[in-house]
Amino acid sequence: MEEVLILIISVIAGIATYIVSHILNRGAVIASAIITLISGLMLPYFFPLMGSVLATAAACSSYAGMISLENALNLLEMSVISLMTGILFIATINSYPGIGGRLGTMAAISCFAWLGFKKVFVGFD
Structure with missing residues (x-):
């Protein structure tokens, strides 16, 4: 149940940002x-x-929500990026606690993964 709540909050925070x-x-x-x-x-x-x-988790996803409009064209793309950020947050919740830059790194990884997915499977440049 906690993981589902983290995912929901992540998506809401990313979309709101x-x-x-x-x-x-x-x-x-x-x-x-x-x-x-x-x-x-x-x-x-x-x-x-x-x-x-x-x-x-909301802060982490809000960092992903800072993506440029050219890289995330609409709210659907942003919701996928935010969901990926939430999944990555859950997967690394006990890794490197207290180490600076962890949340921004997770947000950047999610954004780069989405851009890679679009380039490989959708064919965008």
């Missing part, structure tokens, strides 16, 4: 900061036992 950044034209850094702040304040309140883990 994408919307604030690209649809509301607020910029990627501001969008990620807003989503991370809201997640950090609200998720521990609503989920006392695992709120900090969910907030961390």
Whole structure:
């Protein structure tokens, strides 16, 4: 059940960051900061036992949501990237705790994996 919740929060956070950044034209850094702040304040309140883990997953996915509009063309693509980020977060949840750059690295890996998938299977340049 915890893993499903992490995946749901990851997808919501990634899509929300994408919307604030690209649809509301607020910029990627501001969008990620807003989503991370809201997640950090609200998720521990609503989920006392695992709120900090969910907030961390939301932050990780918000970093993936900073992808450019040219690389993620729509919300469907962003939802797939966010889902991949959530899966990677679950797979590495106990790896290197406290090491800086881990969340951004997971977000970058998810974005690069999506771009590679599109290039190989869809044929985009």
